[in-house]
Amino acid sequence: EDKVVQSPLSLVVHEGDTVTLNCSYEVTNFRSLLWYKQEKKAPTFLFMLTSSGIEKKSGRLSSILDKKELFSILNITATQTGDSAVYLCAGAYGQNFVFGPGTRLSVLP
Amino acid sequence: NAGVTQTPKFQVLKTGQSMTLQCAQDMNHEYMSWYRQDPGMGLRLIHYSVGAGITDQGEVPNGYNVSRSTTEDFPLRLLSAAPSQTSVYFCASRAARTFNSPLHFGNGTRLTVT
Numbered sequence: 001e002d003k004v005v006q007s008p009l010s011l012v013v014h015e016g017d018t019v020t021l022n023c024s025y026e027v028t029n030f031r032s033l034l035w036y037k038q039e040k041k042a043p044t045f046l047f048m049l050t051s052s053g054i055e056k057k058s059g060r061l062s063s064i065l066d067k068k069e070l071f072s073i074l075n076i077t078a079t080q081t082g083d084s085a086v087y088l089c090a091g092a093y094g095q096n097f098v099f100g101p102g103t104r105l106s107v108l109p
Numbered sequence: 110n111a112g113v114t115q116t117p118k119f120q121v122l123k124t125g126q127s128m129t130l131q132c133a134q135d136m137n138h139e140y141m142s143w144y145r146q147d148p149g150m151g152l153r154l155i156h157y158s159v160g161a162g163i164t165d166q167g168e169v170p171n172g173y174n175v176s177r178s179t180t181e182d183f184p185l186r187l188l189s190a191a192p193s194q195t196s197v198y199f200c201a202s203r204a205a206r207t208f209n210s211p212l213h214f215g216n217g218t219r220l221t222v223t
Contacts, residue, residue: 004151034212045212095159096142096154099152
């Protein structure tokens with residue numbers, strides 16, 4: 001059975017801290033690994049990773065994939081209160097996706 | 110550009126009632142899907158479609174029906190609502206012909222079954 005595991009499930013930090021969110025996967029016919037940010041409503045797309053070892057960056061967020069060890073990390077540097085959200089990791093296979101339970105990040109002022 | 114539009118935003122049903130959750134996208138995406146999101150469970154795939162006239166079951170299809178008569182619309186029908194179907198439902202689409210395109214989500218429908 002395909003599955004995606006995320007850790008930690010919940011994290012509380014203060015503004016300015018750096019955080020690392022973890023995602024491990026067991027997905028048959030794996031195509032890519034995606035990260036989403038979910039605030040109150042729809043998940044919004046952050047990154048798609050298809051190749052091992054190539055870091056993707058967007059501002060203070062960065063992510064990398066290790067296809068040998070079957071995991072990915074999402075780093076957020078200099079966190080801000082606006083980074084408070086649930087971060088979802090998903091493995092793509094065929095036309096579909098399997099999602100992890102999410103990491104709830106709370107950034108305190 | 111509206112993207113993926115879901116209606117209604119909120120719904121309360123009594124056990125045994127039926128209803129349809131609407132989903133429309135204006136991005137000409139071939140692939141559309143329905144997920145439910147429950148605390149601690151993540152997003153679970155209910156049904157999906159890779160084009161008009163084609164639908165298939167996901168991980169948790171029981172109690173739900175779908176149809177895809179047009180590229181734009183993908184309604185989800187609850188045949189006889191049960192309290193276990195209380196959840197937040199998300200519709201999502203992607204450009205299936207584009208390799209590794211991401212999912213685009215609607216804003217969700219919060220359903221409560223009493």
